[in-house]
Amino acid sequence: MKLIIATIKPFKLEEVREALTDAGVRGMMVTEIKGFGSQSGHTEIYRGAEYAVNFVPKIKLEIVVPATMADQIVETITTTAKTGKIGDGKIFVLDVEQALRVRTGETNEDAL
Numbered sequence: 001m002k003l004i005i006a007t008i009k010p011f012k013l014e015e016v017r018e019a020l021t022d023a024g025v026r027g028m029m030v031t032e033i034k035g036f037g038s039q040s041g042h043t044e045i046y047r048g049a050e051y052a053v054n055f056v057p058k059i060k061l062e063i064v065v066p067a068t069m070a071d072q073i074v075e076t077i078t079t080t081a082k083t084g085k086i087g088d089g090k091i092f093v094l095d096v097e098q099a100l101r102v103r104t105g106e107t108n109e110d111a112l
């Protein structure tokens with residue numbers, strides 16, 4: 001299994017969620033976050049130095065999928081979340097060792 005962590009622009013959430021369910025994703029975690037990437041949020045110059053003055057709101061998605069689905073899901077997020085303008089987000093893919101559905105005791109892919 002793989003954990004896909006993706007940050008997206010907040011207004012893209014509904015479109016991405018719909019594309020992901022169409023692609024076979026059955027569950028995900030969604031968190032409102034703030035962060036910065038290569039623009040460091042908005043920056044300003046103060047006495048010759050550049051400071052990050054704020055963080056940009058993003059939505060973070062955490063999705064655990066069977067490893068065989070991971071590339072397709074990353075592709076789905078990429079095409080749906082992309083506007084082509086700065087701040088479209090980042091996607092990270094990690095290995096997952098174990099999953100468990102608390103109600104039934106099912107494990108790993110059966111628990112997804």
Ligand SMILES: Nc1ncnc2c1ncn2[C@@H]1O[C@H](COP(=O)(O)OP(=O)(O)OP(=O)(O)O)[C@@H](O)[C@H]1O
Nearest residue numbers: 007034035036037038039058085086087088089090
């Ligand atoms: N190295 C990183 N580690 C963890 N999260 C990151 C990292 N870089 C960016 N992020 C996340 O991505 C968001 C910034 O996304 P953003 O799309 O602006 O990245 P970027 O690298 O600046 O790309 P772009 O040039 O398109 O703006 C942050 O809010 C943060 O959630």
Ligand SMILES: [Mg+2]
Nearest residue numbers: 037038039087
């Ligand atoms: Mg950026």
